[in-house]
Amino acid sequence: MSGIARGRLQEERRNWRKEHPYGFHARPANTGGQTNLxxxxxxxxxxxxxxWAGGVYKLVMEFSEDYPSRPPRCRFDPPLFHPNVYPSGTVCLSILDADKGWRPSITVKQILLGVQSLLDSPNASDPANGDAYALFTRSKAAYTDKIRQIAAKSAQDAAE
Structure with a gap:
C-alpha cells in the first residue's frame, strides 16, 4: 500500500474512533488476523x-492504492433494494464518482453520512437499479412499504 493511502487511512481510523455519528460503525476488516486498512x-x-428507521445497513468500503486521489468503492452487503444501489450492492452517489463529485478531502465520515442521506432521498435522475427505480417512480406507497419491510428485517437480523 502506498504511504499516502496508508497514512490517510490510519488518520481516518483515529479520527473515527475519537468522534463518529451515533449508531454508525466503521472499522478496517480483519483478514486472517491482520488489520486490512x-x-x-x-x-x-x-x-x-x-x-429506513430501525435498521442498520452493512456497507463495505474498498480503498485502492490510489486513495485519496480515487474514491473508495462502497457496496451494501447484502445489496439493498434502492434506486441508487446497483444489484451488486455498489452505491451510485456523486461523491463516490471520481468523474463527478469526489474530492480527496472527503472523509469516511462524510461518505457514510452521504450514503445515509441517500437512503431516504434517492436521486431519481441517476438510477442504478431498474426494479427499485420503477417501484419508486410508479408507486411511492408500495416503495415505502417495501423499505419498511427491509428495515424490519435489518433490525431483526441485528438483534440476533
Whole structure:
C-alpha cells in the first residue's frame, strides 16, 4: 500500500474512533488476523422517522492504492433494494464518482453520512437499479412499504 493511502487511512481510523455519528460503525476488516486498512466494514443506521428507521445497513468500503486521489468503492452487503444501489450492492452517489463529485478531502465520515442521506432521498435522475427505480417512480406507497419491510428485517437480523 502506498504511504499516502496508508497514512490517510490510519488518520481516518483515529479520527473515527475519537468522534463518529451515533449508531454508525466503521472499522478496517480483519483478514486472517491482520488489520486490512484497504477494506472497512461499516454500519449505517436508518434515519429516525423515515421508512429506513430501525435498521442498520452493512456497507463495505474498498480503498485502492490510489486513495485519496480515487474514491473508495462502497457496496451494501447484502445489496439493498434502492434506486441508487446497483444489484451488486455498489452505491451510485456523486461523491463516490471520481468523474463527478469526489474530492480527496472527503472523509469516511462524510461518505457514510452521504450514503445515509441517500437512503431516504434517492436521486431519481441517476438510477442504478431498474426494479427499485420503477417501484419508486410508479408507486411511492408500495416503495415505502417495501423499505419498511427491509428495515424490519435489518433490525431483526441485528438483534440476533
Amino acid at each position: 484497504l477494506v472497512w466494514q461499516c454500519g449505517i443506521p436508518g434515519v429516525p422517522n423515515t421508512p
